[in-house]
Amino acid sequence: MPPVQHSLTVHLSTNVTDAVLDAALTAAAELWWPGDRRPRLWTEPVPAPAASDAAARRRAAEASRPVASGHRLRAVLLRYGDERREGAAAAPDLVLTADGSALDARSLRVVARVLRGDLAPEAVTPLAGPLPLDLRLDEETRRLASALALTVGRYEGASAVRVAVPVPARDRPPYALGALDGYAVFAADLSPGRTVAQLLATEPVAPAVGEEPPSPELMASDGPAVLPTGPGTLPVPARQVDDIRQQLLTSTPNARLSQLNPLSEAESAEQLALGARPAPPASSLRIDEAFAAQVAARPEAPALTAGSTTLSYAELDARAEALADGLYARGVRPGDLVGLCLPRSTDLVAAMLAVLKADAVHVPLDPEHPADRRERTARDAGVRLTVEDPATLTGHPPRPAAPRGEPGSPAYVIHTSGSTGRPKGVVVPHANVTALVDAVREDFGLSPDDTWTCFHSAAFDFSVWEIWGALLTGGRLVVADHWTTRSPEDFHALLVRERVSVLSQTPSAFTQLAAADRTAPDPVGIRLVVLGGEPLDVRPLLDWFDRHPEDRCRLVNMYGITETTVHVTAATVTRRDALAGSRSVGRPLPGWSVRVLDAHGRPVPPGAPGEIVVGGAGVALGYLNRPALTAERFVPDPLDPAGRRLYRSGDLGRLLPDGTLEHLGRIDDQVQVRGFRIEPGEIRHVLLEDPAVSAAAVTVTGGDAGDAAAVRIDAYVVPAPGAGEDPGPVRERAARLLPPHMVPATVTVLPALPLSANGKLDAARLPAPGTRRGPVTAPAPAPAASAHEAGPAAALAAIWCDVLGVETIGPDDDFWDLGGNSLYAIRIGTLARERGLPGVPLRQLYLTPTLGALSEALARKT
Incomplete structure (x- = not known):
C-alpha cells in the first residue's frame, strides 16, 4: 500500500510574490521544526489558463506526487498563463502535500492559514503525538x-x-x-x-x-x-x-x-452496449445446406483425410447420403436423436453429416468413455438408434425426398458434466454453428486453401469448431486418430506432413505440442492457432513466439461455453500480452454479446467482477429434457424485443472500458479460508509467474465437518525446462506475493499435470498433496526370463519410481493404477530413450500395463 499523504490546494491573492511566500515558509519551518530538514518553495509555470482542463490536471498531478523521503511537507506554487494578462483575475495556486506520518489533514490546513497570513506562526503548537482518538462518527x-x-x-x-x-x-x-x-x-x-x-x-x-x-x-x-x-x-x-x-x-x-x-440508468445502458457486437449480414443456413454449397462450388477438392484415405467434397457428400438412407431405413425420422459411438475417422464425420441430412439430431458418445457412462448418456437423451458400425447403414434404397427443418431446428446434443452427477445435454441448432463460422470467416481469413485438424473428441464441443470450421469454408480436414493425439511428437509430425495451417488446441495440449516443436527437425507451418476450452496462461507462449513470430503465426485465445456454441470472444495474443501476463479473452464475436451482471441481473460498474452472461447468435436452445434447469440458466433478455434468451454462464469476469472481457474463473470456485474469501485462480496465476514453473494447479480441501482450521490450500507445479525439482523456492516466492491466508500449505512437484480426455486438468487424478519426486531407491528388478532381460527391467523400474513418485515398484504393479496417465507415459518414453532403452509407445503401455509385462515386451526389442 502506498504511504498515506494529504494534499490541499490554496488559492492565493493576485499580488503575492514568490519571495514573500518563501520567506514565510522558511520562518515558520525554523520555528516549528528547528534543526530538522525544512521544506522549500517550488515555483512552476503552467502554460494554460487557470480555469482550463490542463491546469486542473496539473493541480491533480502535483497533489498526488509523493513527498520526498525524509520530508514532512512539499509546497509548489503554480502560476498560470493568464495570470499577468491585462484585466485577468487568475491568481496563483499553492499546492501543499504532507507526509501522513508527520502531518494530518487538520495540520495541513493550519499550515495553509499561516502561509496566507491569516494566522501567526507563533500561535501554532507542534506536538509529537499521538493523542487518544474519538471513535464516534457524526x-x-x-x-x-x-x-x-x-x-x-x-x-x-x-x-x-x-x-x-x-x-x-x-x-x-x-x-x-x-x-x-x-x-x-x-x-x-x-x-x-x-x-x-x-x-x-x-x-x-x-x-x-x-x-x-x-x-x-x-x-x-x-x-x-x-x-x-x-x-x-x-x-x-x-x-x-x-x-x-x-x-x-x-x-x-x-x-x-x-x-x-x-450506476445511473445511463451508465447501466453504456455497460450493456459495451459488450455487444452487431452481427454482419449472414445467410441463416442449416449446416448441411452450407456444406452443400461447398460441394457445388468445389466438388473435386479434398475435404477429409484420415490416414491414407482422402475424400473429396463430392465423395464425402455421397458417403453421407448413403448413410442417411440407411438411417431412414432403420426408422430414423426428422427430430429423432441418433447416438454416434465412433472413433475419429472419415466414418465419424460422414455419419454426423448423414444425421443432419436425415433432419435428425446427432448425440456424440465417446467410445473412449466407460461403457456405463455411454449407456447412461444415451438413455438420458432417449436416442432412437446408436451407430457403432456404419456398415449396418449401407446398401439401402434412397429415402423419399422431404423438406428439411429450419435453421433454428436442433443439429446436435453434447453432454457436459453436471453438479448432480447426471450429464446435461445441451441442444444446439444449425443456425448457431453457421453463424459461428460466418462471424470469424473474414477476420481469421478462412478459405479453401486451409488445412485443419480434427484433434478433439466428438463429445467435446471444440470438435464442432474444428469439423465445421473446415468443411463450411471449403478447407480440408485432417482427422488425427486416438494414438496420434496422445503423442505430441506423432501429432507434430502429422502437422508437418499434412501441411496443416489452422490448429485448434486446449492450452494444456498446446503446451505439450510446443515442447515437441522445440526439438523437432522440421518446423510446423501453421498460420493460425486457436486456443480454447480452458483458461490460457500466456507467459509460456514466449518460447513459441521465438520460433513462430506473430507475423507468420497468429495465436487467438477464445473464451467459450458449450451452451453458447463453442466460442464467445476472441483475443489475438501478442508477445506483449505474454510479457504482461494478460488475462484478456478479448471482445465478443460479431453477433454475440457479453454482459457482466450482479446477483440481481444489473450491470456491474466498469472493471468490477460479476457473472458473465452471454447473448446473441450462439445461445443454445436449452438442456435436453431438463426444463427446470433450462429456465434457471437460460433467462429472457429484457432488452430484446424478439424475446431471445441469455445464458447465465456461472463464470466470473470483468468487462473493461475498452469492451474486452477478463475471465476470472468459476463463481463457485470462491472458497472461505479462515474468514477470507479467495479465488484459487489467483494463487495459480502467482505460481505461473515463477520462471521455474511451467504449469500449476491449486486445490482447496478440508473443512467438510465445519472445522475451518482444517481447510488447506495445496499447489501442484510442473518445473520449467532446466529448473530444479525442489518445491521450497516456489513456495517461498508465493509467500512473498500472497497474503498468509492464501499461501499453499504444500507445493507438490509433478512431471506433468493429469489431463482428461478433453485435454483439461483432471483434478481427481492429482496425487495426495505433499508428495514429490525424490531420489530413487534401488528397486528390485522385475522377474525376467533371462539375465539379458534383467537390465532393462531394473532400468524401467527406476524410471517408474522417478516419474510416479513412489519408492518401490513390483512386477505386478499396474502403471495406470499407480496414477499413471498419458503425460506420465510421454515422460517415461523420453526417459527410457535417454537411458538407452527402446522407446515406450503409449499403445504398448495400454497393452502391457504392468512393470513385468512391459519389461518383457521391451526386452524382446533389444
Missing part, C-alpha cells in the same frame, strides 16, 4: 463511510469490506501540528439480505497496533476525483460514492442494500 461521516464501503463492495464483488474512516484526536489544541488525528476501521457487512439500517449501525473500531489503514480511505472533500480499490480493479469514481450516499438519505431503514446501485 451522522454525515457514517453515511459517507457506508456509501464508500457499499460502492467498493460492488466494484470488488465482495460481501465484506474494510475502509479507513478519519477520526479526530481528543483534547487536541486548536492550532496543533503533527500526525494527531487518526483513522478507525469501518468493517461493513454487505451480505445478501442486509438492510440500510444495519449498515448505518456499523460501529468503527480502533486499528490494531502497527496496522496500516485499509484501502480505500475515506477522502476529504478536497481529495482526488477517484478512490483506489484493491489490486486488479479500476478506481471508484467519487461521484458514484456520492450517489450511493444520497440513496442512503432517501432510502427507508428496512430497504435492502441490494436495491442501491452506484
